[in-house]
Amino acid sequence: MSEEEPPGGWTVDVFRPYVEDALDEWKRGDMFMKIGLAETDTILKEGEAAPAKGDKGHPFNKIFSFIIKEIAAKFNLVKQKKKTVSILLRSLDKEWEALVKAKQIQSPIKKKGSATTGKESSAMDAKDQPEAAEVKTESKEIEVKEEMIESPVQHMDGVPIDLTPRQLQMKEKFEKRKQEVLDSLPGEVKSKFGQQFFAKWAKSPLPVLVLSPYNVPPGPVRDMWFDMYEKVKKQGRLASASNLVYWYGAYDDPANAYSFVIKSKLIPFAIGEKKGLGKVPNAIRKKLDEGKKIGGADKMLLQGIEEMEEDKAKEPDDRHGRMNQVFLEDWEFVEEEVIVQEEEKSKPKAKPKNKKTKKRKNKDDQVDPVPKKQKKTKKAAEEPKQDEEKKPKVKEGDGPATPVKLEDIGDIGDNDVSSHDDKDDLEDAEPPSESDEDDEDFEYGKGPVKKPKTQKKVLAAAKAPPKKKSRKTKTKVERGRKDGEKKVPEGERRRRQELTRFTACEDKYLKVIDDWKYGLENQSKGTIKEIYVRLLDCVTKFSAPFIEAYEMPVLMKQSKKIVDDENRLKLWKTMKEVYQAKKKEVPAGFVPQKRVRNVEVAPEKEVIEKPKRISSVEEIAERDKSTKVPTKTKFERQDVSSSAPTKPGTPVATTEKKKFSLGSIMTKPKSTNKPGATSGLIRSLSSSSQLSKRQENPQWISETSIKDILDDENRSFALEFLQQATPFIPPNDKVNSDVIARELETSIFEWAGGKDGVAVTDCFVKYWDKVDDMVAAISGDGGNGTIARMISQGRFQSASEVVRLSENDIVCSYEGRPLEDFKFE
Incomplete structure (x- = not known):
């Protein structure tokens, strides 16, 4: 319908059928499916209470706002004057009330209606609107706040008519962030928004719609997209970000309506149509003709094709399927949250309960008798006499212990042999006494005045003549070492600690170093980039000897020639800082014992245990x-x-x-x-x-024995698809990309179960799955597929070896990493 006012004006009769349909949808629960709510059962319960004033989060009010926007969009009233829009809203409000009353259903908008219809609502009959009297009895302060709350009827197609200053501020912040995110995305990613593709749902190709994160309502789906966005942005892989897709036909299953699909798994719409993916399969059509019931994936496919056709005629920006056509952003609810906070602040502050507890504690502290502490101090004054006798006995060749440096280096486990030394030092100093309790009180602020007196008495006691050591003290000094066991020197103890840290680094991070060297050998940019990211997460935990022993500075210089990006600079800077800080703590004379050891060789025969x-x-x-x-x-x-x-x-x-x-x-x-x-x-x-x-240049990569001409349309198309990927194989005088594509296609067909004279349709899904996998593995992410390099090097003796690679190796090849499952025969 045009924007022109219909004959007779915007009357209730114009909107009556749409309001009735909306009411029926609400009763059935379909409305909840559209706006993604899960409270259907709760709201449709008999006797459900109507929403309180200002309760914008109540599902009734969300439904009411949703219906208004749908009808406004139906009549293209977005650009109408505010006066015309208000007529529409008042008419809809009254009609809704009439329908609710006629069908004896509790009104979801009674209170909200009285707050949103302005002066006209105050003229309602008190008998028809019993809540109106309650509204008038409320305090003036609450009424002012209610007027500030933005009601659903103020929205038209997601654009508020009147915004509060707070909402304007939040909207501006939201729009700025949205623009920054969209501008940061590569063109090839943004160009997919609103475009239709095909992807596999449980091995069945279904139509999908690629969406922007702002095409879905605020919630878990959008949050997951932003988590993925931040991760790939940090790694510099925005171009390979996964695509957020909506599965056509899943509008009645909100929990499974969205997925994240990598770009290599998306089949362009034109190619899918050429394959016949946009048509109802003959098997399903036959079931329909026979009147059989269909469900599961078949039902979803039928719904998806129908929904896809509806969106096909629309512009990309207007495509959204049947899910979440209209929703509110978080900033549209911000005013209500602010008001709730103001109400909480305005409440009188109650006295915290723990204040009484504090007073009680303080009283108890004051009640503590002072003479009792003085007695403890006396005992403490007598004990240090023993300490004076022990001081001449501490004659270690390595000098006194340095606990500060040891704490900086790190802790050692309880099983370490040297763990007894700290206990010995503490016991040599003095046995436990009641003076420790004074120290504890002093630390917690209970007796700061008593501490200096204790120190004076200790000094006085030190001048007294030394006494003989008690048996108790002697027993404690010798405890912690077995008979005949010598005390480990401090320097040796620290060297053992450093060796423990070095061994721990080998256990945890040696795999990273091995992969690093493997990437350098193969000149793999993808592997080196991945190593940079992995090292940034763990380089701060490396010990200085570990960095030296595995010559990481040399590896960094070699890596710079392959990949020199921001992550490399950051890693190099961090590694230098870690090395310089931890090198000072390495004990003198420490030599790291690497896990790799030299092996003695017998005169005649090597005896080596090896895998x-x-x-x-x-x-x-x-x-x-x-x-x-x-x-x-x-x-x-x-x-x-x-x-x-x-x-x-x-x-x-x-x-x-x-x-x-x-x-x-x-x-x-x-x-x-x-x-x-x-x-x-x-x-x-x-x-x-x-x-x-093996053969350095297998025959299949340069010559082919296949002579027949493909007469199957699917196989011809798959061959073209493969011929677009094989040019990524590094060229040499033995590599023929067209021959490789032909050999791969034939092997895929045989692997999928195809035979001479048999059409691809009998093994359609399995065949095209493998074609897609091969194209992704060879081309890789940015033309750096591991399999492509291996084919050029002659690592595979036949095309069937490539086709039989595991899914894990396919992913490794796509990401440019070494294959993990493939084994050379």
Whole structure:
């Protein structure tokens, strides 16, 4: 309908059918589905109380506001003058009351209506509106606050007619934040908002609508989007942010209506239509023709196609499906919250209950007899005489203990051998006495005047002639050490503590260092970027010897040549600060004992316990012990050369500065030989040795034996899809991207169960799932797929090996990380 006033004006009859429909929807509970409320059962209960004045959060008032906006949008009254709009609202208000009264349903807006219809509501008959009398009896102060509360009828299509200063301020802040967020998103992300795609719901392709976070109401869904946004923004991956999608057909299931889908899993709408995804499948159509009942995914698909067609004709900005077409932002409710806070402040402050308790405590403190404390002080004065005798006995070669530095370094567990020393020092000082209670009182402010007197008496007692030590004291001094056990010197104790911290760093963070070296070897930008983020989370926990032993500054310089971004600078700065701060605390003479140890080699035969996976490393060492492994980093070359003995039968000498060696790598403790925990260096050596046994350039990446022409439309389209991804494979004189695409398509078809003369429709879902996975894995996030590099290096002997990769390896390849599940045969 146009914006022009209809013949006869905006009368109740114009809106009657829409108000009746809205009332019926409200009774059925459909209205709650649209605005995402979960209080359907509560509100529809018989005898539910009407909302109190100003209770904007009550579902009745939300429904009332929602109906007004829908009808206003239906008649395109957003741009009408305020006078015309007020006529509409008053007419709707009265009509609603009439319908409620006629159907004997409790009015959800009686009190709200009296507050929102202005002067006209005051003229209502007291018999028809019994609540009106109650409103007049309220205090003047409350009435003023009620007028400030923004009623639902003041809203038209989400834009308030009259805003309070507080709401204007909050709205401006909201709009500014919204603009900042949208401006920070890359163009390819924003361009998807309002666009239709297809995605898989339980392996069934369904239509979806990509939404902006501001297309959904404030709540959990929007909060989840912003959590994801902050995370990828911190990592510099906004371009690969997941897409918030609404599943067409899920409007009656609000809990499952939204999902986050990565871009590689979205099928463009045009491609989906070409595949026939936007049409009702023949199987479902047959059920409908036979009158059979459908449900589950079939029902959702039918609803989704219908809903998708409704949105298809709209502009992208106007697409929102049937969910949450109109909702209120948080800033529209802010005035009510402010008023509630003002009411709480205006209440007289009650005296806190704990004040009496405090008074009682103070009284008790004053009641404490002073002479009692003086007696304790006397006892304390006698005890330090023993302490004076002990002082000459403290003659340690390493000097006195420094508890401040030890606290800075960190705590040691109860099982440490040196943990008894602190106890000994405390016991050597003086046995527990009642004077400790004085110290405690002094700290809590109970007896600050008594403390100086105690100190004077201690000084006086120190001048008295020394007494013989009591047996009790002697027993306490010797307690804590077993018979024949010597006291550990302070320097040795600190070195043990430092070694404990070094070992803990190896246990927790050695996997990160291994992955770092693996990324450097493969020149993987994605892996190095991920390592920067992982190191930023844990570098502050590294000890200085751990940073030195694993030559992290050298690794940082090598990484700079591959990826030099803001995270690298931040990591380098943090690492220097941590190293400089903790280096001062390292005890003199401390030498870190790395987990990797050199292995003695027998004259005739090597006896090395090693896992089966790295047998190829031994073969390299046996084949030519004087030859270094080619194409290895500086650290790996040192490892290989250090593993060769100088003379037969002579064990390898252990130098002061220990370096990597092949033998030492192979004898790591068994605790580290877990699946997925093998170091990056071992993986790199193993993979290179296995590569020497396999063909360097398998035939399938350069030549194809497939001669037939694809006559299946789906297979032809899938081949085109793969041909767009294979150019991401690093080129060389043996790589033919078209041949690889053809081989992959054939292997996918066979893997999905296809045979000659069989159409893809019989294995449609499985076939296209694998095509999508292969395209994502090869192209990667930004053209850096791990599988693409491995194909170019000849790591796969056939296309079927690529197709059979696990889903976990597909994700690893997409993110540019090393494969975790794939094993070389």
